[in-house]
Amino acid sequence: MVRLAYSASMPMADNPSDGGDESSLLERIHAGDTKAFERFYGLYYPRLFRFILRITHRPDSVEELIQDTLMVVWEKSDSFDHSCKVSTWVFGIAYRKALKSLAKAGRDDSNVDFDEFAEVLVDPTPTPASRLEADNWLEAALSRLPPDQRAVIELTFHHGLHYREIAEILDCPENTVKTRMFHARKKLQSFAAAVSED
């Protein structure tokens, strides 16, 4: 399981391995230390990349959303009130920005983007990667879930968070997290059943 407090391997990052290190980085960022911000950036870039892409399924906006999220960290580090982990705060920012982006684009059914993307890129010769993707029923199923359910799935199973922390990130009641997860599970199972019948 990939925990939110794990270390990144980016050379420019200093591999802070826990929330304490991230908190100290944040303090330095608040003081305007760009080196600290660079470290923080390297630490969060890959995590936000995956998280935002999972929610939006809009690869054309991932880079912008990562930068917008980390720009908030740079500009408003003093707004972090230490009531939660640094990662919870950052992912909460990213989640809200991702949802706003989807709303602005007028589509929260994100199948369209990757389908369009794949159409543009389509190659008549199947590659091992494309075959693997076609076989990956879970990716296909996840793409059919609404963004809020995808976020719960991702934060639970990839980032290994407790539902309470997910509720903080998504800014919703804990029971809502459980409910979203329940409905997501049922949809995934239905999709898996449909695939196995084909």
Add this chain to the structure above:
Amino acid sequence: MNPTHHHSDEHDDIVLLLPWYVNQTLEPAELARVKTHVRGCLECRRELQVLGQIEQALQQPDDPLDLAAHASFRQLQERIAPAAGTQPANVVPLPAKSAKKPGRLGKLTSLALAASLLLLAAPLALRHVGQDQPLDYQTLSNRSAPEQGHVRVVFAPNLPFAEADQLLRSIGGQMVSGPNSAGAYTVRIDAAKPDPDATAEFLRQRPGVLLAEPVLQAAVGE
């Protein structure tokens, strides 16, 4: 919500907790409840199997995306106002809120990275990048003579910078510019008679290289 209609309230509560039993984040009291219930509930045990499969499928580690992160940070730096006054070298004032957004080129980088992340074939992603942006890559159908001793290389996003650098050194290559917004480096081959075609072909065979092409003269030093 009605998780089940014919079970007890305890079962309904436990069913909702199973994902966090699987990811091992339940607190002791919840954990004890779930363990006790699951022992006697076949439905929950089956559910756990499915959830375990989902977790396993989603557990692949994050791609470090080192090169992409470097390029992205460099781009963001452009949004940060330049240092002023007597502050230390690594301290800059907070950026203006009207800082410009990442441009089209940055988005195209993400398209390529996203394709890599979601296991789309890398050559296809690069082809897409090439459609929207004049990257100076040559097409097979429209080639000119390559510039003496230069190739353009795109490394896999997860290739550590040190390994990319080591690979280039092994062929007498040296990065002279880049990465550009699409993550491409211009590499000069320091040899008596450099052969960009052969060098590019060699690099294409390396697992950490997504694209390598000789560079036209006009494109060098972009």
